[in-house]
Amino acid sequence: MDATVDHRPSFALLTVDLERDEAIQAEAGAMVSHDAGIDVETAATGGLLGSLKRSVLGAESFFMNTFRATEPGAVSFAPPLPGDIVGHELQDETLYVQSGSYLAATPAVEVDTSFGGARTFFGSEGLFLLALEGSGPAFLASYGAIHERELDAGERFVVDTGHIVAFEETATFDVRRVGGLKSTLFSGEGLVCEFEGPGRVWLQSRSQDSFLAWLIPQLPNRSGN
Numbered sequence: 001m002d003a004t005v006d007h008r009p010s011f012a013l014l015t016v017d018l019e020r021d022e023a024i025q026a027e028a029g030a031m032v033s034h035d036a037g038i039d040v041e042t043a044a045t046g047g048l049l050g051s052l053k054r055s056v057l058g059a060e061s062f063f064m065n066t067f068r069a070t071e072p073g074a075v076s077f078a079p080p081l082p083g084d085i086v087g088h089e090l091q092d093e094t095l096y097v098q099s100g101s102y103l104a105a106t107p108a109v110e111v112d113t114s115f116g117g118a119r120t121f122f123g124s125e126g127l128f129l130l131a132l133e134g135s136g137p138a139f140l141a142s143y144g145a146i147h148e149r150e151l152d153a154g155e156r157f158v159v160d161t162g163h164i165v166a167f168e169e170t171a172t173f174d175v176r177r178v179g180g181l182k183s184t185l186f187s188g189e190g191l192v193c194e195f196e197g198p199g200r201v202w203l204q205s206r207s208q209d210s211f212l213a214w215l216i217p218q219l220p221n222r223s224g225n
Contacts, residue, residue: 013076026077142165159195176192
């Protein structure tokens, strides 16, 4: 399996070349195109309860599509929002991914939800994060460009909660306010995650929440028409 990402970072397109009998699993609706020798199987991956948990708690699609090559061919994917795509090779590890950033992975990588406790709730990322577990390539998408930061042991790094794409299980984190109460309420920053290494953290250069906060006041008021 070979993968390439074109048109980064604004309108990234992932193309995966599959040999015979190789497969790639992706979110429903992520496919852009595929060659004639690729079969598509749609299923509730992980069983009914696993798919329901991932859909309700992780805000991901209930069904996933598996693209399997009956002969060598390619399949391409893209996220719903303009942005970037990066690949990460899991090696018997767990990668935590924010809702909406999972794009595709080999079937050997299990996609599940993981309880994040009150830290993720107050960080506006929901009570559950997606947990990618196993070995094999996985592909993450973002709104905006993706920036990777590797933390040394004991090194701390602060990230706005709306800009987190993913982080390795070796990196611990706490959610806290920006400065005092006044800064939290009026600085426009709200809450942040303070990560501590070792481990890698992936960030996105744009925030969906910030974009919506700008966009919604610009929309016409129907009651005034």
